Amino acid sequence: MHFMTLMFDPIYLINLTLCIIIFVLGFFGYKKTGNKVPLYIGIAFGLFGISHLVTILGFKGSFEPVLIIVRTVAYLAVIFSLYTFLNRRNDTKFEKIKSAQKN
Secondary structure (H helix, E strand, O other): OOOOOOOOOHHHHHHHHHHHHHHHHHHHHHHHHOHHHHHHHHHOOOHHHHHHHHHHHOOOOOHHHHHHHHHHHHOOOOOOOHHHHOOOOOHHOOOOOOOOOOH
């Protein structure tokens, strides 16, 4: 019978706590604004949090291939979020430029 060995490393505990906070803030940021970028970032950090929790619970070795995939997906979610943010059109800024060009 395999008993899990909890790993109370302060770095993983702090990272898990911060991931939970960012996940919650991302969700509420989306609910408040309707902008999906905070939601995507929150989901990414939720995935990072899962990988930290698995490590804390002592399953890192058993789930290492899965954790590599989870963390890669999380990084890709952050990249996608920032790409989406950078490529969205800011209508107010666009209208100011368009208005200035007319004058």
